[in-house]
Amino acid sequence: MSSLASRIAALEARVAELEAGSRPAAAAVGPAEPSAVDPDTFWALEGLRQRVPSPGAVLIVGDVELPDGSVARWQEGAATADLLDDEWDRRAEALAALGHPVRLQLLRHVLRGSTTARELAEVEGMGTSGQVYHHLRLLVSAGWLRNRGTHYEVPPERVVPLLTTMIGGRR
Numbered sequence: 001m002s003s004l005a006s007r008i009a010a011l012e013a014r015v016a017e018l019e020a021g022s023r024p025a026a027a028a029v030g031p032a033e034p035s036a037v038d039p040d041t042f043w044a045l046e047g048l049r050q051r052v053p054s055p056g057a058v059l060i061v062g063d064v065e066l067p068d069g070s071v072a073r074w075q076e077g078a079a080t081a082d083l084l085d086d087e088w089d090r091r092a093e094a095l096a097a098l099g100h101p102v103r104l105q106l107l108r109h110v111l112r113g114s115t116t117a118r119e120l121a122e123v124e125g126m127g128t129s130g131q132v133y134h135h136l137r138l139l140v141s142a143g144w145l146r147n148r149g150t151h152y153e154v155p156p157e158r159v160v161p162l163l164t165t166m167i168g169g170r171r
Contacts, residue, residue, distance in 0.1 A: 010040040048077075055080045062160035068113050072159035097142035098165065102126060103135045107144060107154060107162060115151040 039046045048059050059077040066072070097103060106120055114120055117136060121129040136152060139145040144162060146155045154162060 007040060007043075052077075052079070058083060060161055060164045062163060064159055064163065066111055066113075066159070070156070072156045074157060074160035076161070094142045094144070097138050097144055098162075100135065102131070103139055103144075106132070106135055106139065110145065110152050110154055111159070111162075115153060117150070117152070120152075 037045060044059070044061065048057060057077050057079045059075065061075040062072070064072045098107075102125070105123070105126065109120055109123055114123065117129065117132055120126060120136070121132045126132050136145060136147075140147050140152075144154065144158055145152050
């Protein structure tokens with residue numbers, strides 16, 4: 001029961017941090033003793049460490065309900081060695097598509113429910129309709145958006161990777 005109480009206390013502390021606009025603590029990079037990681041704060045990390053042998057792995061996981069009520073649940077992992085040995089240049093197009101502020105805003109607005117090019121072009125700061133279509137085509141080509149006739153959507157399998165990429169871009 002004390003484990004449940006400590007988990008609830010940790011969740012309450014995290015909610016308070018989020019409501020206050022601060023970011024939760026992050027694990028330190030570098031050598032650390034296994035006991036140096038707080039299992040209540042880093043429960044997902046501890047679960048990963050229990051399942052994956054050294055040199056470890058990276059896991060993207062999320063359970064998201066979007067404003068329109070759609071749900072995206074996603075988990076993807078990769079072993080550290082596989083990631084370091086992979087050809088990173090194959091990811092350049094997908095990452096480059098996220099490298100423009102207008103494209104990031106387009107994705108955010110699509111996730112929030114603006115799904116037509118017309119709606120997106122009406123958002124202040126998006127530029128001309130031609131510029132909006134240009135950015136939409138690049139996002140579709142890179143797989144961040146899917147065109148459904150007159151509507152655009154972030155494919156469910158890309159919602160969590162997109163949101164975790166946004167977390168990774170925080171400073």
